[in-house]
Amino acid sequence: MKLKTSVLLLIIGVILGLGILIFRPATSLAEETEVLHAINRLSFGPKPGEIEQVKTMGIEAYIQAQLTPESIPEPPQITQKLNQWEALQLTPVELFNNYGPPKKQNGEKPSQEELKAYRQKMNKIRVQAVDGHLLRAIASPRQLQEVMVDFWFNHFNVFVLKAPQTQLWTGNYEETIRKHSLGKFRDLLGATASHPAMLFYLDNWRNTAPDSPGARGPFQGLNENYARELMELHTLGVDGGYTQEDVIALARILTGWGISASGDKGDGKSGFFFDEKRHDFGDKVFLGTTIKGTGAAEVEQALDILATHPNTARFISYKLAQYFVADQPPATLVDSLTKTFQDTDGDIRTVMETLVTSQEFSDPQYYRQKFKTPYQYVISLVRSADLQDVNLSAINGILGQMGMPVYGCITPDGYKNTQEAWLNPDGMLRRLSLATTVANGKLDKSEPLDPVQLSKTLGNNFSEKTKKVIETTPPNLRADLILGSPEMMYR
Amino acid sequence: MKRRKLLQYAALATGASLIPIGVNGWAFRSVAQTKNPKRLIVIFLRGGVDGLNVVVPHQEADYYESRPTIALPKPGEKGGVIDLNGQFGLNPALKDIIPLWKQGNLAFIHACGSTDSTRSHFDAQDYMETGTPGVKDTPDGWMNRLLAVLPQGEITQAVNLGDTPPRILAGERPVTHLATGKKGTSPLSLDNPRVNEAFASLYAGNDALSLAYQEGEKARQILLADLTSEMKDANKGAPLPDNFAADARRLAQLMKGDARTQLGFMALGGWDSHVNENDLLNRSLTPLGEGLAALVQELGPLYSQTAIIVFSEFGRTVRENGNKGTDHGHGNVIWVLGGSVRGGQVYGTWPGLAESELYEGRDLAITTDWRDAIAPLLTQHLQVTPDNLAHVFPGYTPQTPPNFLA
Numbered sequence: 001m002k003l004k005t006s007v008l009l010l011i012i013g014v015i016l017g018l019g020i021l022i023f024r025p026a027t028s029l030a031e032e033t034e035v036l037h038a039i040n041r042l043s044f045g046p047k048p049g050e051i052e053q054v055k056t057m058g059i060e061a062y063i064q065a066q067l068t069p070e071s072i073p074e075p076p077q078i079t080q081k082l083n084q085w086e087a088l089q090l091t092p093v094e095l096f097n098n099y100g101p102p103k104k105q106n107g108e109k110p111s112q113e114e115l116k117a118y119r120q121k122m123n124k125i126r127v128q129a130v131d132g133h134l135l136r137a138i139a140s141p142r143q144l145q146e147v148m149v150d151f152w153f154n155h156f157n158v159f160v161l162k163a164p165q166t167q168l169w170t171g172n173y174e175e176t177i178r179k180h181s182l183g184k185f186r187d188l189l190g191a192t193a194s195h196p197a198m199l200f201y202l203d204n205w206r207n208t209a210p211d212s213p214g215a216r217g218p219f220q221g222l223n224e225n226y227a228r229e230l231m232e233l234h235t236l237g238v239d240g241g242y243t244q245e246d247v248i249a250l251a252r253i254l255t256g257w258g259i260s261a262s263g264d265k266g267d268g269k270s271g272f273f274f275d276e277k278r279h280d281f282g283d284k285v286f287l288g289t290t291i292k293g294t295g296a297a298e299v300e301q302a303l304d305i306l307a308t309h310p311n312t313a314r315f316i317s318y319k320l321a322q323y324f325v326a327d328q329p330p331a332t333l334v335d336s337l338t339k340t341f342q343d344t345d346g347d348i349r350t351v352m353e354t355l356v357t358s359q360e361f362s363d364p365q366y367y368r369q370k371f372k373t374p375y376q377y378v379i380s381l382v383r384s385a386d387l388q389d390v391n392l393s394a395i396n397g398i399l400g401q402m403g404m405p406v407y408g409c410i411t412p413d414g415y416k417n418t419q420e421a422w423l424n425p426d427g428m429l430r431r432l433s434l435a436t437t438v439a440n441g442k443l444d445k446s447e448p449l450d451p452v453q454l455s456k457t458l459g460n461n462f463s464e465k466t467k468k469v470i471e472t473t474p475p476n477l478r479a480d481l482i483l484g485s486p487e488m489m490y491r
Numbered sequence: 492m493k494r495r496k497l498l499q500y501a502a503l504a505t506g507a508s509l510i511p512i513g514v515n516g517w518a519f520r521s522v523a524q525t526k527n528p529k530r531l532i533v534i535f536l537r538g539g540v541d542g543l544n545v546v547v548p549h550q551e552a553d554y555y556e557s558r559p560t561i562a563l564p565k566p567g568e569k570g571g572v573i574d575l576n577g578q579f580g581l582n583p584a585l586k587d588i589i590p591l592w593k594q595g596n597l598a599f600i601h602a603c604g605s606t607d608s609t610r611s612h613f614d615a616q617d618y619m620e621t622g623t624p625g626v627k628d629t630p631d632g633w634m635n636r637l638l639a640v641l642p643q644g645e646i647t648q649a650v651n652l653g654d655t656p657p658r659i660l661a662g663e664r665p666v667t668h669l670a671t672g673k674k675g676t677s678p679l680s681l682d683n684p685r686v687n688e689a690f691a692s693l694y695a696g697n698d699a700l701s702l703a704y705q706e707g708e709k710a711r712q713i714l715l716a717d718l719t720s721e722m723k724d725a726n727k728g729a730p731l732p733d734n735f736a737a738d739a740r741r742l743a744q745l746m747k748g749d750a751r752t753q754l755g756f757m758a759l760g761g762w763d764s765h766v767n768e769n770d771l772l773n774r775s776l777t778p779l780g781e782g783l784a785a786l787v788q789e790l791g792p793l794y795s796q797t798a799i800i801v802f803s804e805f806g807r808t809v810r811e812n813g814n815k816g817t818d819h820g821h822g823n824v825i826w827v828l829g830g831s832v833r834g835g836q837v838y839g840t841w842p843g844l845a846e847s848e849l850y851e852g853r854d855l856a857i858t859t860d861w862r863d864a865i866a867p868l869l870t871q872h873l874q875v876t877p878d879n880l881a882h883v884f885p886g887y888t889p890q891t892p893p894n895f896l897a
Contacts, residue, residue, distance in 0.1 A: 221813020425707030
């Protein structure tokens, strides 16, 4: 099966690489709509020519390729840029030591100039991370991977402006998420749990056993913040059957699970450090299981319990079904995803395969029912218009005006992805204004878009009503209407 | 339809301050004005503000014992609280609202909050916004249900000043959303009449997108007229800064202006003080105090017709945690300001902070259901009937409310 897929992919790659569309199978309207549906859900929307490409390779092959992002080469124009950006290349320890707050020198505090220079450099790192995120969302052919990054980043949300540390580490944090975005849930959970960005954001780096030898300075006692959100938001869900006693038990398990930003302790790279001097070595009862006080292994044991808990399988499955199928996802789909999650030990790729090959995913009643978030809408505009030299920071500014800047969700629940959360009068006006700006080439200072080409990019897939309004509108406003059409607002 | 649009733009272009919204608009306006001039502003502090360090029980030994490093000193001491009534003191970062306390139109209701026991931010906020503690499937927010039982006014009768629509205003009645800061009124490409006309025909239906577009357009014309003319007058053309006080002034302008906004909602985040709480409170309470003072000042004479309520989803642990902070708790303090508030008092039954009195052995207990604090604002202030109160807060049995309204 795997071999077959890769041979097929190789052939397709060769065909696409040569830019030759040898044949064009006769497809029915229903098939065309199905292709557009798959692209809309597995990517941030079609680029020019993409619908034709997927029709040629077939939906099955497209899905399999997207599920195995490592099989799709990243174009050099992306990797060259990413390779230049230290935010994505350096380890958390290197980032902190090179760009962190200046230290006292010979007992003297850093000067105003030094502080200013430090802030500028730190901003540069943050901007690199945001730009890298947007660049890949817009241009990477590994689209499903980037969609999964959007999903998982919000699931394991970190707010970039919480502190200097989070500004420096969020890019690296996202790289970690990307690496596991279609892997095992347990690995993803463990990677976020030990990443200094998360440990800083949810305060666990300070969480300390009150009477432990290391309890001093900023490390004085328990901090429940991460323990609670780890269960409520990351695994079991708020109704997942835990109590306040479980929150405290987990917080005790997590004591000492912290950070060494400068790398003088721990492995010297990741920024993670388990400080056993601050750990509570007493036994704990967590979710009905007695966990012996052994140190860092307790955290692994607790994460195992959480990752394999049936409520976690259900909670993650519900969220995936909601993101990829419908705001109110069909219960049958949530059930089958839950089963796959449990059968495969939380293998995200297989869960996603179950999802996209499910009857529910292909049910036309769910086509174009997901209202795009501002992020999804903006990225889809840029992709459909094929803007080449767009200023990524300007894109993030637009997202900010729409209430959804990259890494800008302050609260740990992440940005929502439902229509209820994002459809509102002010937001609608802002979308239509942006559609007009893009249609007129004002976002990247290029020529106005050709409405005929644009319509083709989007599969000429508009309702009779939309078509009629577009046809009766002066040609110089047609691209505005296409980008601002109801069809463009949904995926 | 098209012709009316053009007229609106013509009016805007010539700088006329009054915009013909349509005959009905004017009719509604005068009805609303004569029937009910009262205004209500709800300010929601997301993240669980620590009420015990806002309105501080400075006579309680338990307070100081539970918080060895973050208790605020007694009145008169360095960095001490501002005494309110000999029992409680106000966090000094809120000094800007002390004049309102002295004038007698600022009150607090302590040990108040939601009776639901959740310590999840998101569930607790949801319950306070839907108005149905413990019930998760309530589709709408209580301010939208409140709007539905008030005499109908403009599309701008209820305004959310924020970047995303809050649950509290979700529901069947249309509401207006104004983005925070300068971006709320900065020009949009859509303001171009030709572009606008094209989209008006695309979104002429009554589906969800069309309704959002139509409501947005209608509201934008009213908001722009009120805010651009007011801002020119008040600031001599200088743009307002992007901060809470400026947003609060914008809301006040909409309440005074042709928008005739009757219900206003603003949310302020960042109160989740697990770490270094007093730094956080200094940073966050200061602009809140300044903003409330600015709001009262900008409302001017209309303040006498206005009630402002400030609350948060839950309080925090009585004992400080290991990081000079506090974790998620239960009871909290609610703030009420307004022309008809019998202020200068702290209302509610104070349960004290003795260990035996704490909720689940760790949090301030609740002696006043938060809906009992809001109910008088609806029934006495906004003249909502008992039947309609049951519509706003389904499943709630009113208790004797704290008697804070004149």
